[in-house]
C-alpha cells in the first residue's frame with residue numbers, strides 16, 4: 001500500500017503521542033534521539049521483536065539509558081495546589097457582590113472560592129481551617145436567591161460534610177427547607193421545617209415569619225433535557241457486547257475485522273449502545289466540564305486535593321477520586337505540560353481507574369489482543385517515541401503510589417511494573433486507530449438545528465465500537481449520551497454488507513485524493529468504499545441524474561435516467577427491456593418526503609423529521625443508488641436529527 005504523503009503520515013502519528021508541540025516530551029524524545037546513533041535506531045532498535053524488549057532497552061541499553069533514566073528521575077508532582085488565602089479573599093468579594101444583589105458576580109467569586117479552598121483543617125491560619133465549608137455555605141445562599149434548589153441543597157450538604165456545624169443550627173434547616181421547597185419536594189421541606197420549628201421552640205414570632213416565607217416559595221423545577229431512550233434493533237447480540245442482534249463481526253485480509261449486517265438493517269435502526277472501557281476529558285476543558293461525566297459545569301464541586309479540575313456533583317467527585325483521580329491529581333499539570341495527547345491520558349487512565357494492577361493489566365491486554373495496531377508498518381522512530389512515552393507514564397504511576405510502596409526510588413521497572421509498561425506501549429499503538437472522540441451538541445441560539453455546534457469534549461475507547469470500519473459515505477450516525485456511544489443507521493444496509501462509520505473524510509465535502517491521503521496517513525489503509533471506487537463527486541458537483549436499480553427481481557443492474565420516460569430501457573445485466581416509470585414516480589415521492597422532513601426540521605420537530613427522513617431514504621434505496629444529492633443531504637439531515645437525541649446543551 002503506497003503512502004501518498006510520508007511526511008504527513010509521520011506528523012499525524014507523532015500527534016497521537018504529543019498533541020501540544022510546546023510540551024516538554026518533545027525535548028525528552030530529542031535528547032534520547034541525539035544520544036543514540038542512527039545505526040542503533042535503524043537496525044538494532046528496529047529489529048527488536050517485542051514491546052518488552054523495546055521497553056527494557058530504554059533502561060539497559062548504553063545507547064539510550066543515560067538520558068532516559070536521567071530525565072525520568074526528575075519526574076515529580078506538579079499540580080495546581082489549594083490556596084486558602086485566595087479562597088477566603090474570593091469568598092469575601094462574593095459576599096460583597098451578594099449584598100449588592102449582583103448574584104452573577106457573587107457566584108463567579110464563590111466558584112473560585114470553592115475550587116481553591118483546601119479541605120477542613122489543612123490551613124488553620126485562615127478561616128480556622130474551614131475555608132471550604134464557608135465557601136459552600138455562602139454559595140448556597142446565593143443559589144437560594146437564584147432559586148436553584150438542587151445546587152443549593154448540594155452546597156448545604158457539602159458545607160456540612162466539610163465541617164460546617166449543623167447541630168442546633170436553625171439557619172441550616174431553614175436553608176434545607178427552602179432548597180426542598182424550590183425543588184418541589186414538599187414532604188422533605190416539611191421534615192426540615194419540622195426540625196427548624198423544634199429548634200426554635202418557644203420563638204413563635206420567628207416560626208411564624210419562616211412559615212409565611214415558606215408559603216410564598218414557588219417551586220422552580222428546571223426542565224432537564226432528557227435524552228431520548230434508544231433501544232438496540234433486534235435486541236442485544238448474544239455474541240457481541242452492546243451491539244444489535246442484526247450485526248456480526250466478519251474478517252477479511254484487506255479490511256481486518258469489521259461490522260457487517262447479519263440481517264437486513266433499516267434506516268433508524270440502533271446498532272450499538274456502548275459505555276466506554278476508558279474515557280478522558282480534554283485537558284483544555286478541565287475548568288469548564290466535569291472531569292468524570294463531561295457535563296458542562298454550572299456550579300463546580302472541587303477536588304479534595306487540587307484546584308486543577310472540577311466536578312458537577314459530589315457523586316462524580318467521589319467516583320473519580322475513589323478510582324483514578326487520587327493517582328492522577330498531583331501529576332495533572334506535569335501530564336498536561338508534557339504535551340502528551342489525549343490518547344496517552346487514555347492509556348494511563350486504563351490503569352489508574354482499575355482497582356488493582358492485575359485488573360488494569362487484564363483490561364489493557366484485552367484491548368491490545370482484540371484491536372488493530374498496524375505493528376508491521378511502524379517506523380523505528382515511531383516505536384521509540386511510543387516506548388519513551390510508556391516509560392514516562394510508567395514513571396508517573398511509580399511516583400503517584402499506584403504500585404504501593406516501592407522498595408527502590410529507581411525508575412527501572414520492578415515486578416509487575418515491566419508488564420504495565422509493556423501494556424502501556426501496546427495501548428499507545430491500538431489507541432491510535434481505535435479511539436473515538438466524544439462530543440456534545442451545543443445550541444447557542446433559538447433554533448436547535450440551525451444553531452447547533454458539535455463540540456469535542458474528550459476521547460474514549462469502546463470495545464465493540466472499535467470494530468466499525470470506515471466508509472466515505474457512512475451508513476451510521478454517531479451520537480453520545482454522556483459518554484455512551486450510540487450508533488444509528490441512516491440508510492438501509494443489506495444482509496452481508498458492511499455497516500460502517502465515518503472517520504472524518506466524507507465524500508460530500510472532500511475529493512477522492514484528499515480522502516485517500518488523510519485515511520492513509522491517519523489510519524494506514526487504502527479506502528475502497530463505493531464512493532472511492534466509483535470516484536463520486538463532492539456534493540456541490542453531483543448532477544440531478546438518478547441512477548436506478550433494475551426493477552427485475554434479483555438483478556443487480558444499474559440504469560441511467562432514461563432519455564424518454566415513456567420508453568423501456570435495456571438492462572445490460574439481465575438483458576431485459578424494463579420500464580422505469582414506477583421507479584421515477586418513487587423518486588418524485590421520495591423528494592416530496594424529504595421536503596416535508598426538512599419542514600419538520602425547520603419547525604424543530606425532531607421525531608417527525610426523523611420518521612419522514614427514514615421513510616424517504618428507505619424508498620430511495622428500493623429503487624435507486626447513490627450518489628444522489630437529495631438523499632445525501634437527507635442522510636446528513638437525519639444524522640443531525642439523531643444528534644439532537646443525544647447529549648445537548650443550550651447556552
Ligand SMILES: C[S@@+](CC[C@H](N)C(=O)[O-])C[C@H]1O[C@@H](n2cnc3c(N)ncnc32)[C@H](O)[C@@H]1O
Nearest residue numbers: 255256257372433434466467468469470523525
Ligand atoms: C477502528 S479499526 C476498525 C477495525 C479493524 N478493521 C480491525 O481489524 O480491528 C480501524 C482500522 O481498520 C482498518 N479499516 C477501517 N476501515 C477500513 C476500510 N474501509 N478498508 C480497509 N481497512 C479499513 C484500518 O486498518 C484502520 O486503521
